[in-house]
Amino acid sequence: xxxxxxxxxxxxxxxxxxxxxxxxxxxxxxxxxxxxxxxxxxxxxxxxxxxxxxxxxxxxxxxxxxxxxxxxxxxxxxxxxxxxxxxxxxxxxxxxxxxxxxxxxxxxxxxxxxxxxxxxxxxxxxxxxxxxxxxxxxxxxxxxxxxxxxxxxxxxxxxxxxxxxxxxxxxxxxxxxxxxxxxxxxxxxxxxxxxxxxxxxxxxxxxxxxxxxxxxxxxxxxxxxxxxxxxxxxxxxxxxxxxxxxxxxxxxxxxxxxxxxxxxxxxxxxxxxxxxxxxxxxxxxxxxxxxxxxxxxxxxxxxxxxxxxxxxxxxxxxxxxxxxxxxxxxxxxxxxxxxxxxxxxxxxxxxxxxxxxxxxxxxxxxxxxxxxxxxxxxxxxxxxxxxxxxxxxxxxxxxxxxxxxxxxxxxxxxxxxxxxxxxxxxxxxxxxxxxxxxxxxxxxxxxxxxxxxxxxxxxxxxxxxxxxxxxxxxxxxxxxxxxxxxxxxxxxxxxxxxxxxxxxxxxxxxxxxxxxxxxxxxxxxxxxxxxxxxxxxxxxxxxxxxxxxxxxxxxxxxxxxxxxxxxxxxxx
Numbered sequence: 001x002x003x004x005x006x007x008x009x010x011x012x013x014x015x016x017x018x019x020x021x022x023x024x025x026x027x028x029x030x031x032x033x034x035x036x037x038x039x040x041x042x043x044x045x046x047x048x049x050x051x052x053x054x055x056x057x058x059x060x061x062x063x064x065x066x067x068x069x070x071x072x073x074x075x076x077x078x079x080x081x082x083x084x085x086x087x088x089x090x091x092x093x094x095x096x097x098x099x100x101x102x103x104x105x106x107x108x109x110x111x112x113x114x115x116x117x118x119x120x121x122x123x124x125x126x127x128x129x130x131x132x133x134x135x136x137x138x139x140x141x142x143x144x145x146x147x148x149x150x151x152x153x154x155x156x157x158x159x160x161x162x163x164x165x166x167x168x169x170x171x172x173x174x175x176x177x178x179x180x181x182x183x184x185x186x187x188x189x190x191x192x193x194x195x196x197x198x199x200x201x202x203x204x205x206x207x208x209x210x211x212x213x214x215x216x217x218x219x220x221x222x223x224x225x226x227x228x229x230x231x232x233x234x235x236x237x238x239x240x241x242x243x244x245x246x247x248x249x250x251x252x253x254x255x256x257x258x259x260x261x262x263x264x265x266x267x268x269x270x271x272x273x274x275x276x277x278x279x280x281x282x283x284x285x286x287x288x289x290x291x292x293x294x295x296x297x298x299x300x301x302x303x304x305x306x307x308x309x310x311x312x313x314x315x316x317x318x319x320x321x322x323x324x325x326x327x328x329x330x331x332x333x334x335x336x337x338x339x340x341x342x343x344x345x346x347x348x349x350x351x352x353x354x355x356x357x358x359x360x361x362x363x364x365x366x367x368x369x370x371x372x373x374x375x376x377x378x379x380x381x382x383x384x385x386x387x388x389x390x391x392x393x394x395x396x397x398x399x400x401x402x403x404x405x406x407x408x409x410x411x412x413x414x415x416x417x418x419x420x421x422x423x424x425x426x427x428x429x430x431x432x433x434x435x436x437x438x439x440x441x442x443x444x445x446x447x448x449x450x451x452x453x454x455x456x457x458x459x460x461x462x463x464x465x466x467x468x469x470x471x472x473x474x475x476x477x478x479x480x481x482x483x484x485x486x487x488x489x490x491x492x493x494x495x496x497x498x499x500x501x502x503x504x505x506x507x508x509x510x511x512x513x514x515x516x517x518x519x520x521x522x523x524x525x526x527x528x529x530x531x532x533x534x535x536x537x538x539x540x541x542x543x544x545x546x547x548x549x550x551x552x553x554x555x556x557x558x559x560x561x562x563x564x565x566x567x568x569x570x571x572x
Contacts, residue, residue, distance in 0.1 A: 054141025
């Protein structure tokens with residue numbers, strides 16, 4: 001159903017389009033590559049296809065130079081991402097992820113900014129066993145990466161548990177509905193018998209087609225007043241509208257995305273724009289039709305410009321809305337009023353409905369591990385053994401021990417105390433409001449440190465925070481090792497993008513509620529200059545701020561940087 005008045009950009013297809021076309025619906029030569037015994041790596045073509053199965057081939061960059069000197073191949077390992085719609089997992093599933101991390105991974109788990117589990121350090125020969133054990137726990141890695149819809153996010157807000165439960169069900173159903181239909185995953189990893197013959201395109205992928213999408217696609221559902229999933233960073237954002245304590249539907253926002261490329265002004269982060277309202281029973285139809293618009297008109301020639309945000313900006317918001325309504329066969333209603341007042345988590349114990357309790361645990365950098373003086377992983381393992389509720393991975397890389405009964409609360413509280421598990425309330429608010437991507441040593445795209453360095457920077461920054469009486473002031477700070485935006489740096493009131501080892505571009509001025517982008521403040525600076533600039537700015541903020549004024553709003557009002565409400569003005 002291609003509109004003859006609209007078209008995708010001209011140009012030869014990118015190499016990834018060739019790989020998808022030749023892959024036989026994401027199979028490629030993965031079966032052979034994973035059995036090949038000589039190398040612990042796989043070919044670049046197969047690595048591109050691995051993303052659709054939830055994994056990337058990486059190598060330990062801390063060891064790269066030494067292995068080169070020894071004429072050894074890189075220390076190849078796989079990152080595996082587990083699809084958990086809305087970030088909800090049972091205690092039994094938590095224990096499986098813990099066990100697999102110990103048995104096949106690097107003995108840690110990463111809680112991602114998309115509410116998914118991520119494991120690192122899995123060797124090629126262990127991949128199939130790992131995926132099969134994940135599948136046995138009723139989780140999977142299908143479409144956790146790749147040019148398809150990714151893990152659907154939703155708000156784990158314990159203050160509105162009944163609404164959250166309903167929103168979670170929509171997120172889960174939507175995630176399942178938008179999965180690829182090819183049986184490649186089941187054949188390769190779960191030993192499903194191959195079906196004779198090659199099915200026709202419309203039988204295999206009725207929505208995605210043989211070439212899938214031009215790039216990844218992300219969906220998130222927010223429940224006001226919390227914008228903890230950063231709904232405006234999503235390709236498709238849904239904002240839950242609650243009237244008289246009932247979920248009546250969702251405002252629809254399209255065209256968000258955080259990634260960009262250094263030095264390329266044709267790339268930029270962007271905010272999704274609200275285009276209307278739909279009822280809960282309409283979201284599958286809306287999501288599917290939005291995805292088909294991107295399938296048909298997205299840029300398949302230049303992958304840097306292939307995200308849906310560029311499609312929307314190139315065609316025009318009203319044009320895309322009209323095309324969506326044409327494909328739907330009905331019109332969206334007018335958007336309904338809503339209000340966001342924060343995008344962070346609420347830590348510690350909170351009582352929900354039906355006499356259930358929720359404990360939000362602060363997890364710095366989202367890394368679940370046992371450290372020398374902090375047995376975080378062991379403590380959570382012991383809690384999972386007795387917990388009868390669920391675990392909720394938040395979009396801020398934290399963890400909610402959720403739906404705790406009154407009977408279990410005392411036992412879990414004792415384990416929290418025994419292992420020193422922290423709600424982070426003794427930390428500064430800026431540390432509790434921090435996000436960092438994995439970056440080095442495993443991410444091949446990283447130009448600088450993020451997860452390993454941000455806590456070190458915060459140690460030094462907190463002295464400045466305390467000097468200015470700002471210990472309890474929430475200021476969002478986000479760091480990524482490259483411009484891809486996994487930690488949503490462009491929505492941090494203070495943002496850092498890695499430029500080179502020890503060097504970052506520094507951004508300021510995003511809105512605390514996620515409704516405004518940041519702006520470049522200083523380029524390619526190191527720690528000394530970062531601290532010097534922030535010492536000056538935070539001192540000014542402490543002295544000159546207005547009542548209730550957030551740091552991002554202050555630097556705009558004070559003229560430090562210009563407000564950016566549209567990504568097309570990001571580089572101006």
